[in-house]
Amino acid sequence: xxxxxxxxxxxxxxxxxxxxxxxxxxxxxxxxxxxxxxxxxxxxxxxxxxxxxxxxxxxxxxxxxxxxxxxxxxxxxxxxxxxxxxxxxxxxxxxxxxxxxxxxxxxxxxxxxxxxxxxxxxxxxxxxxxxxxxxxxxxxxxxxxxxxxxxxxxxxxxxxxxxxxxxxxxxxxxxxxxxxxxxxxxxxxxxxxxxxxxxxxxxxxxxxxxxxxxxxxxxxxxxxxxxxxxxxxxxxxxxxxxxxxxxxxxxxxxxxxxxxxxxxxxxxxxxxxxxxxxxxxxxxxxxxxxxxxxxxxxxxxxxxxxxxxxxxxxxxxxxxxxxxxxxxxxxxxxxxxxxxxxxxxxxxx
Amino acid sequence: xxxxxxxxxxxxxxxxxxxxxxxxxxxxxxxxxxxxxxxxxxxxxxxxxxxxxxxxxxxxxxxxxxxxxxxxxxxxxxxxxxxxxxxxxxxxxxxxxxxxxxxxxxxxxxxxxxxxxxxxxxxxxxxxxxxxxxxxxxxxxxxxxxxxxxxxxxxxxxxxxxxxxxxxxxxxxxxxxxxxxxxxxxxxxxxxxxxxxxxxxxxxxxxxxxxxxxxxxxxxxxxxxxxxxxxxxxxxxxxxxxxxxxxxxxxxxxxxxxxxxxxxxxxxxxxxxxxxxxxxxxxxxxxxxxxxxxxxxxxxxxxxxxxxxxxxxxxxxxxxxxxxxxxxxxxxxxxxxxxxxxxxxxxxxxxxxxxxxxxxxxxxxxxxxxxxxxxxxxxxxxxxxxxxxxxxxxxxxxxxxxxxxxxxxxx
Numbered sequence: 001x002x003x004x005x006x007x008x009x010x011x012x013x014x015x016x017x018x019x020x021x022x023x024x025x026x027x028x029x030x031x032x033x034x035x036x037x038x039x040x041x042x043x044x045x046x047x048x049x050x051x052x053x054x055x056x057x058x059x060x061x062x063x064x065x066x067x068x069x070x071x072x073x074x075x076x077x078x079x080x081x082x083x084x085x086x087x088x089x090x091x092x093x094x095x096x097x098x099x100x101x102x103x104x105x106x107x108x109x110x111x112x113x114x115x116x117x118x119x120x121x122x123x124x125x126x127x128x129x130x131x132x133x134x135x136x137x138x139x140x141x142x143x144x145x146x147x148x149x150x151x152x153x154x155x156x157x158x159x160x161x162x163x164x165x166x167x168x169x170x171x172x173x174x175x176x177x178x179x180x181x182x183x184x185x186x187x188x189x190x191x192x193x194x195x196x197x198x199x200x201x202x203x204x205x206x207x208x209x210x211x212x213x214x215x216x217x218x219x220x221x222x223x224x225x226x227x228x229x230x231x232x233x234x235x236x237x238x239x240x241x242x243x244x245x246x247x248x249x250x251x252x253x254x255x256x257x258x259x260x261x262x263x264x265x266x267x268x269x270x271x272x273x274x275x276x277x278x279x280x281x282x283x284x285x286x287x288x289x290x291x292x293x294x295x296x297x298x299x300x301x302x303x304x305x306x307x308x309x310x311x312x313x314x315x316x317x318x319x320x321x322x323x324x325x326x327x328x329x330x331x332x333x334x335x336x337x338x339x340x341x342x343x344x345x346x347x348x349x
Numbered sequence: 350x351x352x353x354x355x356x357x358x359x360x361x362x363x364x365x366x367x368x369x370x371x372x373x374x375x376x377x378x379x380x381x382x383x384x385x386x387x388x389x390x391x392x393x394x395x396x397x398x399x400x401x402x403x404x405x406x407x408x409x410x411x412x413x414x415x416x417x418x419x420x421x422x423x424x425x426x427x428x429x430x431x432x433x434x435x436x437x438x439x440x441x442x443x444x445x446x447x448x449x450x451x452x453x454x455x456x457x458x459x460x461x462x463x464x465x466x467x468x469x470x471x472x473x474x475x476x477x478x479x480x481x482x483x484x485x486x487x488x489x490x491x492x493x494x495x496x497x498x499x500x501x502x503x504x505x506x507x508x509x510x511x512x513x514x515x516x517x518x519x520x521x522x523x524x525x526x527x528x529x530x531x532x533x534x535x536x537x538x539x540x541x542x543x544x545x546x547x548x549x550x551x552x553x554x555x556x557x558x559x560x561x562x563x564x565x566x567x568x569x570x571x572x573x574x575x576x577x578x579x580x581x582x583x584x585x586x587x588x589x590x591x592x593x594x595x596x597x598x599x600x601x602x603x604x605x606x607x608x609x610x611x612x613x614x615x616x617x618x619x620x621x622x623x624x625x626x627x628x629x630x631x632x633x634x635x636x637x638x639x640x641x642x643x644x645x646x647x648x649x650x651x652x653x654x655x656x657x658x659x660x661x662x663x664x665x666x667x668x669x670x671x672x673x674x675x676x677x678x679x680x681x682x683x684x685x686x687x688x689x690x691x692x693x694x695x696x697x698x699x700x701x702x703x704x705x706x707x708x709x710x711x712x713x714x715x716x717x718x719x720x721x722x723x724x725x726x727x728x729x730x731x732x733x734x735x736x737x738x739x740x741x742x743x744x745x746x747x748x749x750x751x752x753x754x755x756x757x758x759x760x
Contacts, residue, residue, distance in 0.1 A: 001358075001419060002351050003661040004668055009350070069350050230756045245759040247745070250752035254681070257751055261661075261678045262654050269657035272352045287650040287657075342649060343642030346613045347634075 003268050008066075009073050012055070016077040019050060024081045026317050033084035033180045036173070037116050037149035040085040048113020053094050061098040062111050068209060071095075072216040072271045079220025082180040082320055086145035088213055089119035093153040096160060096206060100196045104162055106151065115165065118146040119210060120186060121332065122156040123203065129188060131156040134195050136163060136188040144327070146171055146184035154193060155207065158200055161193035178323040208274050208285050211332040215267040215292040218328045222263050222295050225303040225321050226256045232307055243306075252302050259295035266291045286338045293335040296325035352660070354419060361420050365402070365427045372396060373433040380557045380723050383438075387472055387514040390436035394443075394469030404443065404467045411451055411463045418667045422599060422660075429603030437559075438511045442466040442473035446519045449536070452588045453577040458538065462517070476506040476520035476539060476563060477586070484746050486521075487531045487583065491565060493522035495579075499569040500524070500537060502545075505562065508740075512548045512561035515541050520570075525580050536582035538574040545569075555732035556707025556723065598683070602659055605687055606652040608730075612690060613645055615727075616697050635697050644693055651686050658682065674754045677747045684737040684744060691731035702728050 005013065023043055032039040047053065055070045057063020064070070071091060078087055090110055094117075097107040109115040122129035126141025136154055146152070148171050152163040163169055170187040197203075230253055233244025243249045270284035278284070300321040304311040311318045329335060354362065374393050378385035397403045405424045407413020416424060428435075436443075447466045450459050465471040482489040491504025502522055512518070518539040525533030541548075545568040551560040577585040616636040635641050658679050665673050695702055705728040723729040738744040752758040 001354050001422075001660060001664065002667070003657070003664045004350075006350065226756070230758060233758055242759045244752070247749070247752075250758050251745070251748040253756055253758060254748035254751035257756055258678045258681050261658060261675065262651075262682055265657035265661045266650075266654040268350070268661065269352060269654075272350050275350075276352065278352075284653070287653045290647065290650045291654050336643070339643040339646040339650075340639070342646035343636075343639070346617070346642070346645060346649075347636050348617070 003265070003272070005073065009070060012066075012070055012073045013077060015050065016052065016074055017080075019047070019052075020077055020081045020083065024083055026081070026320075029082055029084055029180055030320075034176065034182050036182065037147040040116065040145075043085065044090075044113040044116055046113070048111065051111075053090050053113060054098075054111040055091070056095045057098040057107075057111055061103060062108055063094070063098060068212065068271055068275050071213055072268070075213045075216035076220040076223075079217035079222075079324075080224045082221065082324055084145070084180050084182070086116050086118040086150060088144070088210060088217070089117040089150075089153050090115075091213065092119060092206065092210055093117035093151070093162060095209070096153065096196050097162060104164075104194050104196075106162070106164055110151075115151055116145075116147070116149070117151045117153050117162075118143050118184075118186075120146070120152045120154045121207075121210075122154055123207065129154065129156060131159050131161060134161065134192050136161060136169075136191045136193055138188060140186040140188075142174065142183040142330075143186050144331070145182050146186050147173070147182070152186065152193075154188075155203060155210075157203060159198045160196045160202060160206055162196050163188070163191055163193035167191050167193065176327075178320075178327040180320055180324060181327050183327075204282075207332060208281065211285050211289055212267065212271050212274060214328055214332060215263075215288045216271065218292040218296045218325070219260070219264045219267050221321055221324055221328075222260045222292065222299050225296075225299040225318075226253065226260050228318065229253050229256060229303050229306040236308075249306060252306060256299045256302050259299055263288075263292040263295040283342075286333075286342055289333060290335050290338050290342075293325075293329045296321075296328055300325045354423065358419050358423060362423045362427060365424050366431065368400060368402065369427055369431045369433050372400065373431055377434050380729075383511065383514050383558070387438050387511075389434075390438045391469040391472070393434060393436050394439055394467075396469075398468045403469075404447070407447065407463075407467065408451065411447075411459065412467045418663055422663050425599035426603050429600035429607070432607070435600065436469075438472055438514060439466075439469070441475050441510070441515075441519065442471060442517075445475060446473040446517065446538075449519065449585060449588055450576065453536075453585045455573075455576075457573070458576060462538070471517060472511060472515040474509050474512045474515035474518045474541070474561075476509055476512075476518045478508045479505060480507050480562075484743055486586075487534070489521055489523060489534065491520075491522050492526065493524050493535060493537065493570075495524070495572065496569075498572050500535075500572055500575070502537075502539070502565045502568040502570060505564050507551075507562045509561045509563050510559045512541065512563050513550060517541060518563075521582055521586055524582075528580065531583040533580055534582035534586070535579050536576045536585040537570055538576060539568070539570055540574075543568050543570060553732075554735060555729055557729075598680070599659060602652075602655055602679075602683055605683065605690065606656065608690055609645075609648050609652050612694055612697065613649070615694065616641060616645060619697055619699070622699050641693075641697065648686070648690055648693070651682075655679070655683060655686065674750065677742075677750045677755065680742070681744055681747050681751070687737050688734045691727070691734040694727045695731055698727060705729075 051064055054063030055066045059065040094110045097104045106115055120140045120143050124141050129138035149165050151165045154161040168191045171184050173184045176183045233249055234242050236243050267288045270288035273281045273284040304318045307318050310316045378389050404413030405416045406421050409415035450462055479489050493500040493502045520537045520539040522535055523533050524535040545566040547564040548561050550558040552558050619635045621633045621635050621638055
């Protein structure tokens, strides 16, 4: 038993962090987040060149041959800087295409960062999408970072399809409350895609992966709120003292650190459970989502509070985490939905 | 990254489980019969010793099992999962006094005391807190004056669990009143039968009497009982407290997980409004209430996360070899969760909690002695849970530790 990062994982972490520190300072994030696929394209190619999209893709298919545990490291770093763009869809599509029986021609382009893929959760209540064979029809709920030039990974209740860009899906971009994550509604009118996998087991497996990588991304954001508050608490002075020396602020920061450790532990444990396919993996996924969700929402709010008047401004980055916390919470089964599901499991017949 | 244990560790788990299941004692004495609890705990400890399970974390050279960190984790998990009786009167000896002697004691101190603690022959208590020195432990004022080969101790300690059934006490005294407050303290082994010691039990809000206050009136303790150097007691005491925040709390976390399971069962069995309600919808179970259901689900998720947190902390310690200050994060999360769990039990039970007897006494009937164990009641556990954010460093002090030592915020 060991829940700390391995040497390989630490190396991945260092490589991703150094890349993101160079490429995605917060000003740049704000600049390109709503710019669509074109604005993200240089970042995507650079990330592809470093192998970030193929971490869990088998080596034979051009990837690094790692597992979800290494993808977790990537997503935590992405979450730390609020990296914009359809990372989740692209990473999941690369893995799904590479592990399908008959790999799609786009796989190499996705791994290379030449094709962005957004994920369409057609299992959510907001979606009216119906899949028949390889044909997709209906309207999606909100699709994160969907754009005219992106491909779509369509996750329906009993099948997973890959819809290449230019296949005829109509993308309508919508104004996004979360400035670092664009949203769109996508309409499919008999659009043809490639069936990657069929059956509810395959769909459940992909949704577990999607949920947990988004939890890992949240953990990065949660940790960042702690770091921001601690840094500010050391430098901001009132009454001739750094505000972090006051217990009201110090203890709030301590609570934020506790939540961060809780969310990180639950997420890490769930990710290893899913990698190993343990009997309780679905339960562990819900535990991770419930705790990461609660932690992100509360930590982001506390971080605004710790920054005082500045924290309330558009200029200060604190609000970006408040908003990201909500877009994380809304996707792949909300906290309340998962609590109800868990409660129902206690009730028995 | 692994969440599974090695085949060798799993074999250890199987052996531990089998032994605990076959040997765990049943029918412990009632809460306030301290003498009986002492005898019961010592006998249980001796049984563990004879079978080679005592002092799971103690080094082999001092008679312990010298178990690896993973084996310790497994042992505590199995111990608590089996519902095995926790020898709480021996906690200080096994988890504070003994480990401190191992770290800082002289050869003579170690060879006399360690075997007795491990074999279940002596009970230890703690003499740290004072009426004027709680969170600010360094401000303690019980003084000790060197007189020949003796220290002469005068003052008062408080919150000393089991003082009235203990042979020895780990006692902090001020030996240099002129030094800065953390520099003038000594750590002394105090024999509790020494002349001039007066012990008075304190009744807690839960009704039980584990606590005492201890008065010292010119108590003579041999200088040879000082552990470490005179005036170096703060450092010695800190080595004790780091043990307290280490693995010793593992089994209470497992017990809390069991408790949440019991709480879910309780909510299934209890009609909404409580069993003793004269009105209300008796056909609806408490578990069917959506608010209660969500809160139970949240707690179920939280105890699971607590375990993951502990696993991460043990992983970190296994890597670095030292207990991490991150243990304070777990402590805060655990203690507040424990209080939420027990407060929810009160809501689930409803009005039936009102009838509860804190004065548990053995009731002698024609059929023998009938005993009611308050520890098995939700009300007692709920009342006891108020202590979990006070004892072993209040939650406010824990938050200071996290803020200053983990996050590096200014004092």
